[in-house]
Amino acid sequence: MRISWPAGHLTATLDDTPTAQALAEALPLASTARTWGEEVYFDVGVTVPRETTAQQVVEPGTVAFWADGDALALPYGLTPISRGDECRLASPCNLLGHLDGDPRLLATVRDGDPVRVEWVDG
Template sequence: MRHILIRAGTVEIRARLLATPTADRIWSALPIRGSVQTWGKEVYFRTPISHDLEPEARIVVNKGEIAFWPDGDAITIGFGATPISKRGEIRFTSKCNVWAVAIDDVDQLKSVYPGEQISVVEADSEGRAWIAGHPMQETHRASHGGIHAAMCSSGDEGGTAG
């Protein structure tokens, strides 16, 4: 089973990759670094990869799901309502590919701000980050359990995130 660690400031969220083509593409591109952008209760960041929509792509995600937004080549993590959400949902501007599920609480993302640096690295099942096949000296664990990814754009809702 493949795991990643997402870090931004003091926030660390572990996640388990799903068996999808998007997950495979992201896994092969690790480590990924970017600059945080926000849209309501959603954090997203551009990546150096591109990928098409998958048949199961969705505009509404569940808390704890991590998605890839093909329209913006971005990883998206929703942890609450966006400006276009309907009551009780996490809704993106367009469809996204769900490729991972958070192990830790995505509500931690409330403390992440636009412009902050974010990274996604390979991790073992305990959440220890790995770089070039070796464990990193210093690792931390997030204190809760659940991640949500969501900033996607599907023409059926109009608008763009950000």
Template sequence: MQVWLEIGTLKLKIALNDTLTARKVWEALPLEAEVSTWGDEIYFATPLELLQEKPQETVELGEVAYWPPGQALCVFFGPTPISGPGEIRPYSPVTVIGKVVEGELEALKGVRDGEKVRLTRV
């Protein structure tokens, strides 16, 4: 399962993993929302209300996760305001659902709060 994440002219391909959470996101596509930023993370609300699955307190560069308290999808492209040295730490535990496999993560640094994001199947 692969999806496109589009913000303006920025386009990233994400490979979803084999979790129940990733399958629920896939079934809900297409999704459109407004982006919020937090350090080197973008996130956006979804209509999904899912329980935590395999919660992680830190993530890897380029990982995409579902954050249950905000019912949001998050894309991590660097440290957040609470990251320690050499780590990427979400605000609270997340369920990793995939990873960016194509496109420039660095371009996410130019994304601003309120921009429109679209998530569709490849």
């Protein structure tokens, strides 16, 4: 899938999970980016329960679904609640896959930017 914003875009590879399937059914979608430290998140209009494999501490570039906020969460570094150099999400999130390429490109996303998520060939 491709995630686009005014200053750039990234593609992501998703795993075959119930949450990823629910997100796929909602695409394409448009939303408004929010930032929280070095994390971008945005509402995707999907409501799913927290999966048993949900995690709060993840690797930069993880594509996660924040079930508590019905939002896609894209961490690329430290958040306000990180301990040390970890990527700590607000609460445990469903893991969907990973960003292809350098997740630090997300640093160009500004709070309030329009975001589009869609499938791409390849």
